[in-house]
Amino acid sequence: MKHIKTLCGGVLKASAAKGGCGECQTSCQSACKTSCTVANQKCEKSV
Amino acid sequence: MVHTFKIKDTAIAVDVASGAVHVVSDIALDIIRQFDEKPGEDCPDWLFERLDSYPMDEIKEAYDEVYQLCKANLLYTDDAYAQIAAETRKQPLVKALCLHVSHDCNLRCGYCFAGTGNFCGERCIMSEETGKKAIDFVIKRSGKRRNIEIDFFGGEPLMNFEVVKKLTAYAREQEKIHNKNFRLTLTTNGVLLDEDKLDFINEHMSNLVLSIDGRKSVNDHMRKTVSGEGSYDVIMPRLKRAAQSRNQDNYYVRGTFTRHNLDFCADVLHLANEGFKQISVEPVVGGADCGYAIREEDLPLVYDQYEQLAEEILQRNQDGRRFNFFHFMIDLTQGPCVIKRMSGCGAGCEYVAVTPEGDIYPCHQFVGNDGFLLGNVYADDYSAEKTQMFADANVYTKPKCAECWAKFYCSGGCHANAYQFGGDIKAPYEIGCAMERKRVECALYIKAKNAE
Ligand code: SF4
Ligand code: SF4
Numbered sequence: 001m002k003h004i005k006t007l008c009g010g011v012l013k014a015s016a017a018k019g020g021c022g023e024c025q026t027s028c029q030s031a032c033k034t035s036c037t038v039a040n041q042k043c044e045k046s047v
Numbered sequence: 048m049v050h051t052f053k054i055k056d057t058a059i060a061v062d063v064a065s066g067a068v069h070v071v072s073d074i075a076l077d078i079i080r081q082f083d084e085k086p087g088e089d090c091p092d093w094l095f096e097r098l099d100s101y102p103m104d105e106i107k108e109a110y111d112e113v114y115q116l117c118k119a120n121l122l123y124t125d126d127a128y129a130q131i132a133a134e135t136r137k138q139p140l141v142k143a144l145c146l147h148v149s150h151d152c153n154l155r156c157g158y159c160f161a162g163t164g165n166f167c168g169e170r171c172i173m174s175e176e177t178g179k180k181a182i183d184f185v186i187k188r189s190g191k192r193r194n195i196e197i198d199f200f201g202g203e204p205l206m207n208f209e210v211v212k213k214l215t216a217y218a219r220e221q222e223k224i225h226n227k228n229f230r231l232t233l234t235t236n237g238v239l240l241d242e243d244k245l246d247f248i249n250e251h252m253s254n255l256v257l258s259i260d261g262r263k264s265v266n267d268h269m270r271k272t273v274s275g276e277g278s279y280d281v282i283m284p285r286l287k288r289a290a291q292s293r294n295q296d297n298y299y300v301r302g303t304f305t306r307h308n309l310d311f312c313a314d315v316l317h318l319a320n321e322g323f324k325q326i327s328v329e330p331v332v333g334g335a336d337c338g339y340a341i342r343e344e345d346l347p348l349v350y351d352q353y354e355q356l357a358e359e360i361l362q363r364n365q366d367g368r369r370f371n372f373f374h375f376m377i378d379l380t381q382g383p384c385v386i387k388r389m390s391g392c393g394a395g396c397e398y399v400a401v402t403p404e405g406d407i408y409p410c411h412q413f414v415g416n417d418g419f420l421l422g423n424v425y426a427d428d429y430s431a432e433k434t435q436m437f438a439d440a441n442v443y444t445k446p447k448c449a450e451c452w453a454k455f456y457c458s459g460g461c462h463a464n465a466y467q468f469g470g471d472i473k474a475p476y477e478i479g480c481a482m483e484r485k486r487v488e489c490a491l492y493i494k495a496k497n498a499e
Contacts, residue, residue, distance in 0.1 A: 003075040003109040007491075007498055008379035010065025010121055012455060015384035016131055023194045024383055025230075026143040026398045028410065028461075 049123055050452030051079055054354060054492040061491065063452050064126040068379060069116065070495045074101050074109040085123035088114055132389050132443045139396030139438045141188035142195050145411045146181055147402045148173045148210055149202040153238050154278055157269040158303060158331045158339060172207040173403040178214040180424035181401040186225050188429070198232045200411055205239035215251050232256065236270070237282035237289070245289055253297060257286045260302035261314020261328060268307060287322060295324040299373060302328040305339035312352040316359060319370045327373035330482055332464050341478055350485050357489040361496050375490040377456065391458035395421070395437025409437055412463030436472065437462065445473045451480070456487045
């Protein structure tokens with residue numbers, strides 16, 4: 001495509017089906033902890 | 048929902064529900080901005096009028112590309128997760144614990160949410176027995192979940208290091224018996240971080256969080272010793288040593304910026320120049336009347352700082368001085384599932400804090416707030432009912448989040464901030480949101496630039 005370059009495709013929908021196991025790390029977002037955008041975490045199944 | 052933005056010459060379109068991210072030309076950007084919903088196959092005539100600065104054939108060409116993405120479910124996709132959100136978390140299990148091993152601190156930081164370490168109560172430390180009870184509690188409440196996190200927190204946890212050691216041994220012993228995997232972390236201001244403690248920490252802790260705000264003048268303005276002197280000279284060599292001893296990985300230096308150092312980009316770079324590779328610096332949380340909280344009028348400056356920082360990171364990625372800025376790290380393909388992304392920190396259901404007295408609170412930020420007391424580790428009175436309000440909090444039950452394009456990157460913000468500012472855990476703190484959205488934009492911008 002000339003006008004659009006896709007950086008990443010749609011990953012969320014598929015993740016809904018296989019997700020929710022809850023084994024991943026918790027992610028506090030406050031300034032006093034390792035605060036974060038949740039999106040920088042890894043899925044436990046992909047590590 | 049599609050969110051578009053431009054940083055410098057890079058235009059980006061985010062398809063919120065699918066998670067797709069596109070770098071787009073100026074024409075494509077302007078076209079996308081004309082539509083709230085999925086456009087049809089044929090380019091409408093009014094589009095040529097509205098975008099009359101572009102040649103018609105270019106508009107047609109770009110429109111067709113936009114349409115192709117819609118067809119491929121990569122743009123204007125429907126958000127169908129609300130139902131999933133309602134169904135999850137019905138049985139909240141506790142899987143992470145913040146252990147306040149010391150409600151005492153050897154620093155007196157100006158912005159400390161814990162009221163200089165004691166959480167506005169007695170200065171006291173956790174006994175081994177209470178710590179063990181807390182570990183028993185999480186084992187009992189975690190059901191089938193195997194991975195359990197325990198963060199040794201404070202006040203300052205190194206002021207009660209003997210108990211940290213004993214509880215570490217206890218966790219290691221219990222995880223075998225109950226088939227759990229404990230991940231231990233520790234958060235410290237570094238003042239007492241000597242070689243012995245560091246050896247122990249490196250052997251047992253999967254992550255180490257080290258507090259420092261950046262430049263000496265900035266750090267010392269807020270982070271003072273009990274006698275009122277700056278802490279920078281004491282902690283800096285220790286933190287450097289700690290970072291090196293962990294091979295510059297599995298740790299963070301973390302700082303807080305306030306409206307006294309709105310030029311915080313310089314603080315991040317200071318830490319990077321001092322050799323730290325894992326850096327987290329972020330806005331303070333404080334009431335509107337505290338004097339140091341970020342105000343709405345500060346936002347343009349804050350945005351500008353984040354953009355400057357993004358440029359600097361791109362530059363350093365190339366010239367070998369690479370470092371990670373925690374808040375710009377986004378994993379576009381391997382990140383957590385959407386279920387995790389819609390429910391966030393899990394405070395009050397998956398995550399709780401335990402005080403030296405054994406009291407259980409939704410998280411460290413709620414400690415001392417009686418209305419949020421969930422039970423005590425000695426009393427077996429913890430009820431999932433009390434935690435329902437937290438279990439129900441997700442990006443669909445928070446009205447502002449439901450409308451927010453950044454929801455799957457942010458996951459709904461901090462309940463404690465929301466409560467502190469608006470009295471409602473489901474009403475996020477606006478200024479924090481504005482900064483969060485800017486950070487996500489910068490993170491995506493960095494991804495786009497790196498992919499060029
Ligand atoms: S409520 Fe805020 S401070 Fe508490 S765990 Fe969640 S993000 Fe962290
Ligand atoms: S930025 Fe604010 S409104 Fe958006 S998802 Fe996060 S907390 Fe909710």
